[in-house]
Amino acid sequence: MPTESNPRYDEVPYQSNPFARSHPRWIATIASLFGMQAPAPDGARILELGSASGGNLIPMAESLPRSSCLGVDLSSRQIEDGKRLIEATGLGNVSLKQASILDIDESYGDFDYIICHGVYSWVPREVQQRILEICSKRLTPNGIAYISYNTLPGWRMLGMLRDMMRFHASRFQEPAKQIAQSRALLNVLAKTVPSQDNPYGMLLKQSSEQLQHKADWYIYHEHLEEENDPVYFHEFMSRAAGVGLQFLGEGELLSMLKNKLPEEVQAALREVSGDILHTEQYMDFFRNRTFRETLLCRADVRLTRRIDTDRIKPLAFASDLEPQAGTMALAAQSEMTFGSGNRPTVRVSDPIGKAALLTLRDAWPRFVPALELEALVRKRLEFSPASSQTTQEFADRLWGWFTQRLVLMSATQTQCASRAGTRPLGSVVARAQLQAHPNQVTNLLHRAVMLGAFESTVLALLDGSRDRSALAANLATTVAGREALANGSVPLAQRIETALSRLASAALLKA
Ligand SMILES: C[S@@+](CC[C@H](N)C(=O)[O-])C[C@H]1O[C@@H](n2cnc3c(N)ncnc32)[C@H](O)[C@@H]1O
Incomplete structure (x- = not known):
C-alpha cells in the first residue's frame, strides 16, 4: 500500500536545488582532511532522505556516473516531478521513491553516503530520531551522513x-x-x-x-510550517552519539577554523573549550548561528583533526578568479588584482600566488592536482626544481588560499571541460532542466547557474552530435534559434563561440 503523501508539499512544492556542500565529492574531501578514508564518491551508494523532486540528487548522479543514487520523499507530487526529470535525462543510476523516512528498513540495503538537507528541523521528533537511526544502521563502516538543521541560539x-x-x-x-x-x-x-x-x-x-x-x-x-524544532549543536550531537555516531566535521568547513575569529574570541575559546564539540558549541554562541550542515560517521572511525600539509598534497584545486584588466604583472612583488562576478576582488603580490591563480584560471573549471599545479607554477616562473620553495611550503600556501576563499579544493576530479571541443557535450541534467527553467540550471560543480536566452538555446543543442556549423544551421532555421538570435548584431559564429566559452566557464560542458 502506498504511503500517504505530504499535502503541504503537494500543494506548494519546494523548489528543489543543488547543495554543493552535500555532494559526496566535498564530503570525501573533508573526511580526507580529518584522516578518514571515505568511500570513493564515484561508485558509492547514495541515499537522500526528503529528496523532494531530486534537484540535489539527480545532478549528483550525473556527476558520479558509477554511483547508485536513491531519493525518498513523502510528497507524491514532488516525486512524480523528479521522475519526469530523470526520464528526460535518461540517467540509469538514480531513482526516486515515494515513501516515508519512517518506512526505511534493512530491505533498502546499506549506503556510503546518506544526505538529509532541510528536513530534520521540519519533521516531528519521531522522524528526527529515525533519520539518525537510519544513518546509524544503514551507513557502511566508513560511510558518512550529512544532516542539515536549524540551530539555536x-x-x-x-x-x-x-x-x-x-x-x-x-x-x-x-x-x-x-x-x-x-x-x-x-x-x-x-x-x-x-x-x-x-x-x-x-x-x-x-x-x-x-x-x-x-x-x-x-x-x-x-x-509557516507547523513543525519547526531548532536545536543547540550539543543537543544534536548528544542525540547522534546516542545512536553510535560521532562528529566528523561541518559541511561549511571554514566555519570550523578558530583562526578566522577575532583574537579575543580565540583566547576565550582556549579558556572554556574542552574538546571540539565544546568549541563548536561556543562558536555558535559567538556567531548566533542559525544553521548547520553536520557530517557524522560511525563512532569507531579513528579521526585526526589536525590538518597538515600531507593531507593537502593529494588534493586538487580550482579557481575562476580572473586577473583584472591592466594589472597583469608576474614580476616580484608588483600587485595584481583578481576577481570574478560579484565577489570582492583580491590583491595578490607574491609571484607564486599570482602564477598559481593564472594557471588555475586557464584550467578552470577543471581541478588541478596540487603536485601538477606546483610543477606548472614552477614552469610559468621558470623556477629550477631546486628552488627554495618546497612542495611542503607550496601545499601550505594552497591551504592558506583555500581559507581566504581564493581556491576551491577537491579530493576527486570532476567531469568538466575547460573548453568547448569540436562537438561539445553539455550536462544532460542541465539540458533537461531547461524545459522547466530556461534560465536556471545546475552545473557539473553542483551549483545553480543563471543563463541568458541565447546561452540556454545553445546549451539545449549540445548533445555531442553537433559541430559549430550544425549549431549555426540549427539556430538559423529553428523557431527557438531565431528567437534567441533576435536583437543581436554580432555575427552568429562569434555569438556561438562566446556562448560556448561562457558555458564552459559555467561548468556546463563535459570533458
Ligand atoms: C523543506 S523540504 C526540503 C527538500 C530538500 N531536501 C531541500 O532541502 O531542498 C522537506 C522535504 O521533506 C519531505 N518530508 C517531510 N516528512 C517526510 C517523511 N516523513 N518522509 C519523507 N519525506 C518527508 C517533504 O515532503 C519535503 O520534500
Whole structure:
C-alpha cells in the first residue's frame, strides 16, 4: 500500500536545488582532511532522505556516473516531478521513491553516503530520531551522513518572526493568502516599529527586507510550517552519539577554523573549550548561528583533526578568479588584482600566488592536482626544481588560499571541460532542466547557474552530435534559434563561440 503523501508539499512544492556542500565529492574531501578514508564518491551508494523532486540528487548522479543514487520523499507530487526529470535525462543510476523516512528498513540495503538537507528541523521528533537511526544502521563502516538543521541560539530570534507570521496566517485558508498576509504583517511591523536604538525594530526591518526577495514557496515552508524544532549543536550531537555516531566535521568547513575569529574570541575559546564539540558549541554562541550542515560517521572511525600539509598534497584545486584588466604583472612583488562576478576582488603580490591563480584560471573549471599545479607554477616562473620553495611550503600556501576563499579544493576530479571541443557535450541534467527553467540550471560543480536566452538555446543543442556549423544551421532555421538570435548584431559564429566559452566557464560542458 502506498504511503500517504505530504499535502503541504503537494500543494506548494519546494523548489528543489543543488547543495554543493552535500555532494559526496566535498564530503570525501573533508573526511580526507580529518584522516578518514571515505568511500570513493564515484561508485558509492547514495541515499537522500526528503529528496523532494531530486534537484540535489539527480545532478549528483550525473556527476558520479558509477554511483547508485536513491531519493525518498513523502510528497507524491514532488516525486512524480523528479521522475519526469530523470526520464528526460535518461540517467540509469538514480531513482526516486515515494515513501516515508519512517518506512526505511534493512530491505533498502546499506549506503556510503546518506544526505538529509532541510528536513530534520521540519519533521516531528519521531522522524528526527529515525533519520539518525537510519544513518546509524544503514551507513557502511566508513560511510558518512550529512544532516542539515536549524540551530539555536540563532533561531530564537527568527522564531519570533515565525510565531507572529504563523499566528496571522492561521486566520486564512488558502496558502497563497497565508503567504501574502504573513509578508504584509512583517512589512507593517517593519515600517511602524522604530528601528533606531531598538534591536526589535532592527530585526523586523532587516528580516522584512530579506524576505522581500524570497519566493512564496520558501516563506510557506520556512516560516509557516507547523513543525519547526531548532536545536543547540550539543543537543544534536548528544542525540547522534546516542545512536553510535560521532562528529566528523561541518559541511561549511571554514566555519570550523578558530583562526578566522577575532583574537579575543580565540583566547576565550582556549579558556572554556574542552574538546571540539565544546568549541563548536561556543562558536555558535559567538556567531548566533542559525544553521548547520553536520557530517557524522560511525563512532569507531579513528579521526585526526589536525590538518597538515600531507593531507593537502593529494588534493586538487580550482579557481575562476580572473586577473583584472591592466594589472597583469608576474614580476616580484608588483600587485595584481583578481576577481570574478560579484565577489570582492583580491590583491595578490607574491609571484607564486599570482602564477598559481593564472594557471588555475586557464584550467578552470577543471581541478588541478596540487603536485601538477606546483610543477606548472614552477614552469610559468621558470623556477629550477631546486628552488627554495618546497612542495611542503607550496601545499601550505594552497591551504592558506583555500581559507581566504581564493581556491576551491577537491579530493576527486570532476567531469568538466575547460573548453568547448569540436562537438561539445553539455550536462544532460542541465539540458533537461531547461524545459522547466530556461534560465536556471545546475552545473557539473553542483551549483545553480543563471543563463541568458541565447546561452540556454545553445546549451539545449549540445548533445555531442553537433559541430559549430550544425549549431549555426540549427539556430538559423529553428523557431527557438531565431528567437534567441533576435536583437543581436554580432555575427552568429562569434555569438556561438562566446556562448560556448561562457558555458564552459559555467561548468556546463563535459570533458
Ligand atoms: C523543506 S523540504 C526540503 C527538500 C530538500 N531536501 C531541500 O532541502 O531542498 C522537506 C522535504 O521533506 C519531505 N518530508 C517531510 N516528512 C517526510 C517523511 N516523513 N518522509 C519523507 N519525506 C518527508 C517533504 O515532503 C519535503 O520534500
